[in-house]
Amino acid sequence: MKIGIVGLGVVGLVTGAVLADQGHEIVGVDIDQNKVKGLQCNRSPIYEPGLDELLQKNKERFTFTTDYSMLKEADVVFITVATPTVEGKNYIGYVLDAAKAMKPYLKRDTIVVVKSTVVPGTSRKVKQIVEREVVSNPEFLREGNAVVDTAKPDRIVIGSDNKASGDMIENLWSFTKSTVLRTSIEEAEMIKYAANSFLATKISFINEIANLCEVIPNCDVNTIAKAIGLDKRIAPYFLNAGLGYGGSCFPKDTLAFVSFARELGEELKIIEATIKVNEERPKRAVKIMKELLGGLNSKTVCILGIAFKPNTDDTRESVGLKIAKLLSDEGANVLAYDPKAKTSLVKMVGSKEECVKVADGVIIATEWEEFRGIEQMLQDKAVLDGRRVLDPNKMSRKKFRAIGLYRGD
Incomplete structure (x- = not known):
């Protein structure tokens, strides 16, 4: 045709x-x-x-x-x-x-x-x-x-x-x-919003469980997620705890769905909570880095990953960029590296090595394969593993935090 x-x-x-x-x-x-x-x-x-x-x-x-x-x-x-x-x-x-x-x-x-x-x-x-x-x-x-x-x-x-x-x-x-x-035409339109909102809800749900795991001794959200994901009624997809969702779909679609429902006189309370939890994730990342560094003013922080997810160069609603803005507002010098994505909103460097070398602290904001196995490179840095790509056993626990892992203080 x-x-x-x-x-x-x-x-x-x-x-x-x-x-x-x-x-x-x-x-x-x-x-x-x-x-x-x-x-x-x-x-x-x-x-x-x-x-x-x-x-x-x-x-x-x-x-x-x-x-x-x-x-x-x-x-x-x-x-x-x-x-x-x-x-x-x-x-x-x-x-x-x-x-x-x-x-x-x-x-x-x-x-x-x-x-x-x-x-x-x-x-x-x-x-x-x-x-x-x-x-x-x-x-x-x-x-x-x-x-x-x-x-x-x-x-x-x-x-x-x-x-x-x-x-x-x-x-x-x-x-x-x-x-x-x-x-029907209307059902098809609704299916798209319902699907995206449900997936976003799974992400925010596991991120709330991650928050709790961080304050319970011997707790790792990855273990919790694996166990509940084996239940066929739940499934393992979209249960990766981290810094929250971004991109061109989930942020805009959840907001639009809530607004659409309100215009019809209905409330989507679960989806509203999903949005609220997700909006808090970048702030939580900055708070953790501030604790690790004892303050952010004049400190240099490297963000690894500004694409909203791996295998794309899309930076729309990028959590990494949101974190960069919050860090800058706190007086930090911010550098970023990404294998594919580019932006003028933060100073970009050409390699992860260059970014990490000059940094006091490092935040992994996108789970690119390139960021796995770099524990040795990070040994003398304050590190927040925001996407759980590092082996915690290879990191110094005094200067290392991972989303959903007991912080041990």
């Missing part, structure tokens, strides 16, 4: 690349001219394992443009634009703008698929604008594993009013061999 992708971020690029690899002809549209020019020159704007190779392999089937008229032959058009949270609410302006821009060029039988994360009711607004059949087909990919998650997802959710339209999208994704759930 001829498929349009509107919005060339992680979701759009990966969706397009995976579908191109299935033999479809893809037209990717984005209003960012620099991004489009880069893609036309085989430069991806993001780092995602396997994506560059997939784009290169299928470059003859993936066209990049800023021109919406290039969608005129499309059988299906995916909307994959950003949906940020603005003042606590899901901002759908980019989605509606995309719908308005594409409408004049769509064939009468073109199916518009909303893949952006939107609150229930949004896809119906898109349907009113484009006057075509609209399907809600939320994504559940994990940054850092996006290509695999798109090609082999746990499930495919298809929300539609029209059976034929839903059938067409189900057939499009049939190569994945994944379980398909056919739902």
Whole structure:
């Protein structure tokens, strides 16, 4: 088929690349001219394992443009634009703008698929604008594993009013061999928010258990998490205690979900608590480092990892950057190193060795594989292992703290 992708971020690029690899002809549209020019020159704007190779392999089937008229032959058009949270609410302006821009060029039988994360009711607004059949087909990919998650997802959710339209999208994704759930449009939109909120809640839950373990002798949250994760009703996923969640999804989606519920006269108290716990994590990290160093003023602190998670260069809602800001506010000199991510918000250095060498204290904020096994390098430093990548038995306990491990004072 001829498929349009509107919005060339992680979701759009990966969706397009995976579908191109299935033999479809893809037209990717984005209003960012620099991004489009880069893609036309085989430069991806993001780092995602396997994506560059997939784009290169299928470059003859993936066209990049800023021109919406290039969608005129499309059988299906995916909307994959950003949906940020603005003042606590899901901002759908980019989605509606995309719908308005594409409408004049769509064939009468073109199916518009909303893949952006939107609150229930949004896809119906898109349907009113484009006057075509609209399907809600939320994504559940994990940054850092996006290509695999798109090609082999746990499930495919298809929300539609029209059976034929839903059938067409189900057939499009049939190569994945994944379980398909056919739902209403509103149910599909809700599923995405419910899934992300539940995963965020698991993270905040285990982080609260970690806090308790730190003040109980002989307690390690990793042992607790492993044991409860073996219960099939709980499962081990998203039970890694640390400095909290960041990224482009969980922070904005939980806030938007809570706001959406309030507008309907309901409270999502558990999700509100999840957000509160997560907001406290960077502050806790700074408090621990302050204790280890006996103060932060004029001390140099190295942050290892500013990507919000490993295997991505995405720094949106980065916990490492939040910690850097708080440390600076306390008078510390802050340096940072990350294998992939870059930013102008903190002074970056070129290697972990360079960062650690000049530091009084070190905070591991992202669990890159590169940060495992560096215990010897850290011996004379105050260290907070915020992602549990170090072996505590190889560290000096007087100057070392790990999230969820009894602090021993």
